[in-house]
Amino acid sequence: MLVVGYGPVGSVLSVLLAQRGWRVTVLERRRRPYTLPRATSFDGETARLLAGAGIGGELGRITEPGTGYQWRTADGRTLLDIGFTTEGRYGWPDANTMHQPALEELLAARAAELPGITVLRDSRVVDLADGPAGVTVTAEDDEGVARTFRARWVVGCDGANSFVRDRMGVSVTDLGFSYEWLLCDVELREPRAFVPTNVQLCDPARPTTLVGSGPGHRRWEFMRLPGERAAELNREETAWRLLAPFGVTPDTARLLRSTTYIFQARWADEWRAGHVLLAGDAAHLMPPFAGQGMCSGVRDVVGLAWRLDLVLRGRAADALLDTYTEERKAQVRESILASVQLGRLICVTDPAAAAERDATVLANQRGRGPGRPDPALPVTRGLLHRPEGADPDTRVPPAGEVLPHGRLLPLSGGAPLDDPVRRGFVLFAKSEAELGLTPERLSFLRDAGAEVVRLWPAGTSPDGTGDLADAVDADGVLRGFLDRYGATALLVRPDYHVFGTAAAAAGVAALVDDLRTRLTAPAPAPAGRAG
């Protein structure tokens, strides 16, 4: 496996593959880790996915939970007020602010613990050729010395200006929604409270964003006004002048960086061409207003890692990788559209248009403003179970939904068990459910790396084997989820999206058989596929 790019997305992918026993070479063009922040936070579902990369124990140290996200008019009225909880649906705070270099350090340390990951810095990919058996990649160092690599699969996590994407020759859909902002990252010299953590000042005189970015760090973002020159904004004096009204001066803060950045709203139309795949910013870019850029990249590689693992182990056909583009592109498109919608409300510099926006939002408000998109969007197409007779283009809930976090306790009591979903597919079934799984179906599940976990009601202490196959659903979350859908069993994918549910033994058999069919189905027809 070869990964191009060693930002958070490339490192999470490398770790997830190495955890599954694969050798991964990473080619990174920078000589040294990039020490400046880009993303400032990740949501609770992304935190759970990052924990799956083995850094859950350390996330609390490098993050600070966000308390909320408030939008204010120029005269201080509240347009939107979203509270974040520290006990989110996915077992982590809803919003986790961070200093990105700290996250990257954590991931690099995790990668170093694992055998199988080789990170080659100062390696700029200059050529890439796909063939029937795999990909040949050439990289050059700063002196122009070239090295050639061969890999069965290559994943381009090489950012907005992705070489891999360009070489794949895929088209890009660009919504043309783009503004330039000045980003000022500061380290505060003294602790200071900001309530809520994230604020949008919807002032047409200067749309401004204030966000937390991890312990001791914050970011201010200032929109470039019509007629204002980027070169003027890019001066350090400008940053200090704009920060001063917020009490941020050289006496109170250190300016880590100030730079302008033009956000965009676009996605690659194909994320796979033959043995080459895309993830993260190489595949999509979005405005920052819902805090979903990096989170989407992490979701990409979580969805990719388990698919690649099954394909590499010969348990799934290559065609499974086409469901990656199908699912992720649809999800990311929703996140981009939602972020653009927020951006259209924020990036307003005409006072009359701003007054009209304020009046409209306030009139419609009744406690609700323009909503933050639910970060954990369901998968709506791709690798999902559809009961017999169901419309093949329609999702049947809860298929596709993201499973909430449920604490599992060992039958003998004691500390919660490690989350089994991190390791692969899991068939969760109520302890009293008749599963009727034949040895042949059980053997398919085992070969696919799937576990079967019988869920006992909270408060019970039944006799059992005491292993992971039996667990107490400590807070009733998972059994409650099953009850909501009238199900006795559910098959969840390694990315926590529900594959499907069943209400009786026949349904469980159908669920397992459908998974097998979908994993092993060959690609329909090669026509029209690049690569």
Ligand SMILES: O=C(O)/C=C/c1cccc(O)c1
């Ligand atoms: O986490 C959120 O909901 C929003 C984060 C955000 C908003 C605006 C600009 C940013 O850089 C981050």
